[in-house]
Amino acid sequence: MAKTLYDKIWDAHVAHEADDGTCLLYIDRHMVHEVTSPQAFEGLRMSGRTVRAPEKVLAVADHNVPTSPMIGGVAAIKNNESRIQIQALEKNVKEFGIEYFDINDDRRGVVHIIGPEQGFTLPGMTIVCGDSHTATHGAFGALAHGIGTSEVEHVLATQTLIQSKSKNMRVTINGSLPNGVTAKDITMAIIGKTGTAGGTGYVMEYAGQAIRELSMEGRMTVCNMAIEGGARAGLIAPDATTYAYLKGKPRAPKGDMWDQAVESWKELYSDDDAIFDLEVVMDASELIPNATWGTSPQDVLPIDGTVPFPTDFADQARQDATQRALDYMGLTPGMKLTDIKIDRVFVGSCTNGRIEDLRAAAAILKGHKIAKNVEAMVVPGSGLVKMLAEEEGLDKIFKDAGFDWREPGCSMCLAMNDDQLKPGERCASTSNRNFEGRQGFKGRTHLMSPAMAAAAAIKGHLTDVRDL
Amino acid sequence: MDKFKTVEGVAAPMPLINIDTDMIIPKQFLKTIKRSGLGMHAFAEMRYHEDGSENPEFILNQAGYRNAKIIIAGDNFGCGSSREHAPWAIGDLGIKVIISTSFADIFYGNCFKNGILPIKLPQDKVDLLMDDAKRGANATMTVDLVNQEIKGPDGGTIKFEIEAFKKHCLLEGLDDIGQTMQKVESIDAFEAKMAEATPWV
Numbered sequence A: 001m002a003k004t005l006y007d008k009i010w011d012a013h014v015a016h017e018a019d020d021g022t023c024l025l026y027i028d029r030h031m032v033h034e035v036t037s038p039q040a041f042e043g044l045r046m047s048g049r050t051v052r053a054p055e056k057v058l059a060v061a062d063h064n065v066p067t068s069p070m071i072g073g074v075a076a077i078k079n080n081e082s083r084i085q086i087q088a089l090e091k092n093v094k095e096f097g098i099e100y101f102d103i104n105d106d107r108r109g110v111v112h113i114i115g116p117e118q119g120f121t122l123p124g125m126t127i128v129c130g131d132s133h134t135a136t137h138g139a140f141g142a143l144a145h146g147i148g149t150s151e152v153e154h155v156l157a158t159q160t161l162i163q164s165k166s167k168n169m170r171v172t173i174n175g176s177l178p179n180g181v182t183a184k185d186i187t188m189a190i191i192g193k194t195g196t197a198g199g200t201g202y203v204m205e206y207a208g209q210a211i212r213e214l215s216m217e218g219r220m221t222v223c224n225m226a227i228e229g230g231a232r233a234g235l236i237a238p239d240a241t242t243y244a245y246l247k248g249k250p251r252a253p254k255g256d257m258w259d260q261a262v263e264s265w266k267e268l269y270s271d272d273d274a275i276f277d278l279e280v281v282m283d284a285s286e287l288i289p290n291a292t293w294g295t296s297p298q299d300v301l302p303i304d305g306t307v308p309f310p311t312d313f314a315d316q317a318r319q320d321a322t323q324r325a326l327d328y329m330g331l332t333p334g335m336k337l338t339d340i341k342i343d344r345v346f347v348g349s350c351t352n353g354r355i356e357d358l359r360a361a362a363a364i365l366k367g368h369k370i371a372k373n374v375e376a377m378v379v380p381g382s383g384l385v386k387m388l389a390e391e392e393g394l395d396k397i398f399k400d401a402g403f404d405w406r407e408p409g410c411s412m413c414l415a416m417n418d419d420q421l422k423p424g425e426r427c428a429s430t431s432n433r434n435f436e437g438r439q440g441f442k443g444r445t446h447l448m449s450p451a452m453a454a455a456a457a458i459k460g461h462l463t464d465v466r467d468l
Numbered sequence B: 001m002d003k004f005k006t007v008e009g010v011a012a013p014m015p016l017i018n019i020d021t022d023m024i025i026p027k028q029f030l031k032t033i034k035r036s037g038l039g040m041h042a043f044a045e046m047r048y049h050e051d052g053s054e055n056p057e058f059i060l061n062q063a064g065y066r067n068a069k070i071i072i073a074g075d076n077f078g079c080g081s082s083r084e085h086a087p088w089a090i091g092d093l094g095i096k097v098i099i100s101t102s103f104a105d106i107f108y109g110n111c112f113k114n115g116i117l118p119i120k121l122p123q124d125k126v127d128l129l130m131d132d133a134k135r136g137a138n139a140t141m142t143v144d145l146v147n148q149e150i151k152g153p154d155g156g157t158i159k160f161e162i163e164a165f166k167k168h169c170l171l172e173g174l175d176d177i178g179q180t181m182q183k184v185e186s187i188d189a190f191e192a193k194m195a196e197a198t199p200w201v
C-alpha cells in the first residue's frame, strides 16, 4: 500500500502495538534541557529506575543561560533559580551517565540548533525533547516531536513513547520564492492560512519546489514553526541538500556506513499515490515578506497590510480575541504595518539563530546604523554558529550597525534569563511566539524573518526589506 | 497518580480562544525543579496586577469561582509549549476537568499524565456548558468518567468520547512507565532488530 513519509518512519519504529491501536514508538534520539527535565530525573530517582540507553541522549542548558560572557561558570549565575536549575541538570547527567555540553563548551547552544549541527539528528529517526520546537528536526526527514516531562521520564526509562498515530497533512508550496521572501515568510504564511489549530492532530509534511529549493537552515525554520500551526511534527523528505549538510558532521555515520545510511534514506519520501487526510497548496510567487501584528502566530499579514478591525472576522470568539490583541499590542485598526514603531530588535532563537540567518541579517545591516531609539541584540543559536560568524566577520557588521553581540542561548525568545522586554516595549523578533508576555511582562512582539528584523532595526519601524 | 473519581463542582467560564501555555503558566515560574506548588502562579499575568494584588476581573478571583473544579474554555486551549508545568499548575489549583472544542496535542496528552481530564465537545455543547458556567456558584456540574457523561445544573446530560486506554489509566491512576516496563521484551527485540537494520543509528 502506498505510504506517506510519516507512515514509513512510524511503521519502522513501532516496538509494540496494543489491541486498541496504542503503540510503543521506539525513540532513537532524546535531547534534554534544564527546564523540562528536573522532575523527570526526580521521578526516576524516586522509583529506583535508570536510563535505558544513555548513549541516545544528549543534554544541554539553553533556556536559562545568561547571554553575557560566562566568566566564573555556572556558580556565577546571579539568578538563584536559574543557577539551581542548571546545577540540577549537571548533577542529573552525571548521575545517569548522559553526555552534556556544559555552558562553556563551544558546542553548546539552543537544543534544536546543536542536534543537527552535531549530526545527532539524522533522517528516518524518531527524535523527542521536552520542548515543543522539537519539530525543527523534521527538516531532516526525522519524526520529531515535543513531549511533556512525564514523557521525558518515560523515554529515559524505556526509550519508547506511548503514542497513537496522527493524521497525515501535506502542505505544498509550488514555484520559487520571489526575492526578499524567506523560509520564515513561508512558514508564517502557512499559519496565517491554516490557523494555530489547523494542524492539530496532524503530522505536517512540507513539499513542493519552494521547499526543495530551501537550504537545510531554511527547512529547519519552516519545520520549527509546525507546532505554531498546531502540528506536533513537521517533515521534509531528505534529499541531496540534506546529505550534503550532514556529511562530515561529528555524529553522522562515516565511510561505508555513510553510504549504507544514504541508501536507506533514499527510501524516505511519500509515495506518489499516498493519500493525505488534508492537503494545502500555496503558490510561492504570491508570497511577500510578512510580519505578525497580534498575539498569536496566526495574526500574520503581508508587510504591505493594515492592522485588522475586530469586525473583519465573522465569529464572536475571533472578534473578542482580536480586540484583546489590539489592546495588548497598543495598535489602532486600519493603521499600516509599516507605521508600527519599534523599540527593540531580537535576532536569534531556534527558528532563526543559525549561521544563514545571521548572514541574512548582516547582509541588510552592512554599511547601515540602526535607528536612534532602537536597542538591538543578536544571539547566535550555538557556540559553533558564533565562532563561524566571527570568522566571517559578521560580528563586526552587527556591532558596527549598533547591535549587541551576545553569547548563545534561548535568550529573549522566551525571556527566562535577563534578556527581557520591559512593559510596553515593542520588539521586532525572529523568534516563533508572540504570545502575551512571551518576551517579557507586557512586552509586545512582532515576528518576522532575520532580514525583515534587520530592516526594521535600521528604519525604527516595521518595513518591507525589499525597499531598502 | 490518584485514581480519577467523579467530579462535582463549579465550572469557571474562560471563553477566550487560544489560551496558550504562556498564559497558563508564565515562564518565570518554570524555574522550579519540583512539580508541586505551581497553583499560586497559574494564569499569573491575567490573575494578578503588576503589584501582586488580585485582578478582580479574572474569573478565578471572583467569589463563587475560587473553588472551581472545572474549566469551560474557548477553542484551542493549551496551545504553545510542551511545558507540563501547565497541567501541574492547573491541577494544583484544584481543577480536575477542562472542557473545550479543541486542545493543543501536547497539552492534551500532558493532562492525562497528571490526573486531569480534558474533554472535547462540539461547539454547541460547549456553548451550553459555557452559559451554565456563567451562572456561577449555584450551577454545579458533575463529570462522570465511568459513564462518559456530564450532568448540567438543570439535570440535562451530555455524553463525551475518550480513548479507552486513556480512560482506563485515569480511572485506575496507572503509571505509564510501569505498564511499558511490562513490555520490555518487545523493546529488547526491537532494539536487536534495528541494530542490524540501521547500525548507524
Ligand code: SF4
Binding pocket: A062, A063, A110, A111, A112, A131, A133, A349, A350, A351, A409, A410, A413, A414, A431, A432
Ligand atoms: S529558542 Fe525559543 S523556542 Fe527555541 S527552544 Fe529556546 S525558548 Fe524554545
